[in-house]
Amino acid sequence: MYTLERAQFIPLPVDDVWEFFSEPRNLDAMTPPFLRFEILSGADTPMFAGQIIEYRIQILPGVKQRWITEITQCEDGRRFVDEQRVGPYRLWHHLHTFDPVDGGVRMTDRVNYILPFGPLGRLTHSLFVRARLKKIFDHRSQYLEQKFGANPATGD
Numbered sequence: 001m002y003t004l005e006r007a008q009f010i011p012l013p014v015d016d017v018w019e020f021f022s023e024p025r026n027l028d029a030m031t032p033p034f035l036r037f038e039i040l041s042g043a044d045t046p047m048f049a050g051q052i053i054e055y056r057i058q059i060l061p062g063v064k065q066r067w068i069t070e071i072t073q074c075e076d077g078r079r080f081v082d083e084q085r086v087g088p089y090r091l092w093h094h095l096h097t098f099d100p101v102d103g104g105v106r107m108t109d110r111v112n113y114i115l116p117f118g119p120l121g122r123l124t125h126s127l128f129v130r131a132r133l134k135k136i137f138d139h140r141s142q143y144l145e146q147k148f149g150a151n152p153a154t155g156d
Contacts, residue, residue, distance in 0.1 A: 001091070002125060004111045006137050008144060008153040011104040017148075018077045018098055021107075022047040029147075032139035034058070040066075049074040052085070059088050090114040090121075107144075109137070 010017050020026055024043035031037040035057045042053035051071040059065045067087035074080040077098065084092035091114040099106045115121030115129060134156070141153035 001112055001114050002130070004113075004133055004137065004156050005109065006141070006153045006155040007106060007108045008141055009101070009104055009106055009151040010144060010148050011150070012148055014077055014098055014100045014105045017105045017107065020148075021096065021098070022074075022076070022080070024051070024053050030140045030143045032136055035136070036064070047071050047074050047080055053082075057088075088116075090116045 023046055025039060027043075028037055028039060038056045040054040040056055042051060045051070049071055051074075053069050053071070055067045055069075056064050057067055065088050068085045069082045069087075069092075070085050072081045072083050079095065079097045081096070082092075082094045091112065093112045095108075095110045097108045097110075099108070111133070115125055117124070137153065141150070144150040145152060
């Protein structure tokens, strides 16, 4: 299993940050263009436990993949978990937390994931997947810096 963890300070009240992150359609704005991200269904209401959201992403040039996630936990204003049900990973568990701190919110992402295909998956991770995930989260960090004046994210 691999873990990616990032933390970012956002200088806004937790309710404002939560309002943005609890709207699944805002994921599109934070996703880098190279993924050619499309929301197909399930993003028309604010987040709730049990919500199923279906997307399509480009995993390689010209190769699109359906990705279905379920919001398995949702504590308003504090945290939520999305887990892959169908997609490119054997396991994807993404915990998002929003902790009020002086002057704003410390937002933390912890993604635990496993790739399919055993040894080939491990090789693919070291050659491609780890760097690609870092690019995706770097893009999101930059987006939040521009939109909300957030500090750059720290972590892997």
